[in-house]
Amino acid sequence: MPLHALPVPAPAERCLSAALRSSTPRSPHDPHGDRAALLPVRPLPLYLLDPGSPGGVPQLAGWRFLLARGGVPVSAAEATLTPDGWAFSHFFDGPFVASTEFALSSADQSAEPWQPRLLSVPRLYMHTLWLHADTAAGASDGRPGEADLLVPLAPAPPGIAPYRPLSISVLLPLLSSRLATPLVG
Structure with missing residues (x-):
């Protein structure tokens, strides 16, 4: 079933x-050459989550666009919501570009209707594809529902399997335990 993308x-x-x-x-080492030749595809609202904050409700932070050359995503870009409105943030590439495309392609094959979003947990350098069950919800609704699934993208933190869909009630305790684990140095 096709994903129900939010309007950008x-x-x-x-x-x-x-x-x-x-x-x-x-x-001169830019692997993607002329950025003007890149086409934005698969725009997703980006939410930030701090599992230690009261209520743990994700906040809309911006939009992430996969950028494609020849139909294949090769990099990404973000526009950030600021107090003055929208501003371009940055271009980037790396493992989350391919893993986002992979997770989206897998979700496209689902029999369930989903509204795709991205959820970032910066303190863990973790991103998940958030499959929101309420396909009519607006971007300002940042509260995960019980029927929602979160698909950790690769690379995922230790102890969290990439691409394995989890409910928020299962993922939040895993995130909290990761944050509570002292770093060995």
Whole structure:
């Protein structure tokens, strides 16, 4: 069943378009060459979660766009919600680009209808594909429901299997235990 994507705020799209057209110097080692040739695909609202905060409710932080060349996602970009509105944040590549595409492609095959979102836990350098069961919910609704699934993206923190869908009631205790584990140095 196709995923029910949320509409991207027009100002967030404009920020990304301007950044893609920007003549900002690029590294000679930039593997993706001319950014203007990249096409934004699979835009997802990005929520931040601090499992130690009271209530543990994810906050909308921006939108992440996978950027494709020849139909294949090769990098990503983010537009961030600021007190003054939307602003371009940054371009990046790395393991979360491919793992996001993989998780989205897998979710596309589901018989259940889902609204795709991204949930980031910065303190653990962790991202999950959040499959929200309420396909009519708006982006401002950041509270996971009992029927929602969270799919950890690779790389995932130790003890959390990537691509294994979990409910929020199962994932939050795992995150809390990861945060409580002292770092060995």
